Amino acid sequence: MQYVNPSVRDRVLFVVRSVLEQNAIKADIHPESRLVDIGLDSMDMVALMLKVEAEFDLILPQPEITPENFQSVRTLEVMILNQLGPGTG
Template identity: 60%
Template sequence: MQTVSDVQSRLLALVKSILDQNAIAADLKPATLLVDVGLTSMDMVNLMLAVEAEFDFTIPQSEITPENFQSVETLTRLVVGQLASATAA
C-alpha cells in the first residue's frame, strides 16, 4: 500500500523531470501551482501519462480536470483516491 508521502514524493519527481526537460528551475513544493512554475498544457498531458505509467492505472476521464492537476498536492489526492478504489475493487 502506497503512503501519501510516497505518492507525493513520486509525483514531485515526475513534475521535476518535466521541468528539467524544459530547462525550468523552480522551487517546487506540494502546494505550488503547476502553471505558475511554467507547465504548459502539453506538459500537463505528459504529466498525466507519466502518472498513469508510474502508478500503473488509467486516470478516469471524469478525473482529468484542471482542479486535479493544479498542484502536486491535488494530484496526490487524485492518485491516492484512485489507488484506494483500485485496491477496494
C-alpha cells in the first residue's frame, strides 16, 4: 500500500471543500467519497482541476485529466503525489 501524505490529503480536502462551498453544497467529505455523488458536475470538476493546479503549483498533463483521477479525494491525492514525484509522500 502506498504511503499517504496527510499534508497532501489535507490540501486536497481543502480544495474540494472550497469548490463545494462555492456551489453552496453541504456535504461531509471523506477520502473515499465519490465527488459526483456529493454533487459536483463537469463544470465543478474543471474548477476543481484548476484549483488543484494552483494549490500544488503544477500543470496536470492532459493524460492525467481523467474521470478516474477525479473520482474522489483519494484518487486526486494519488495523482498529485505521482505528479510531485519521489520524496513528497
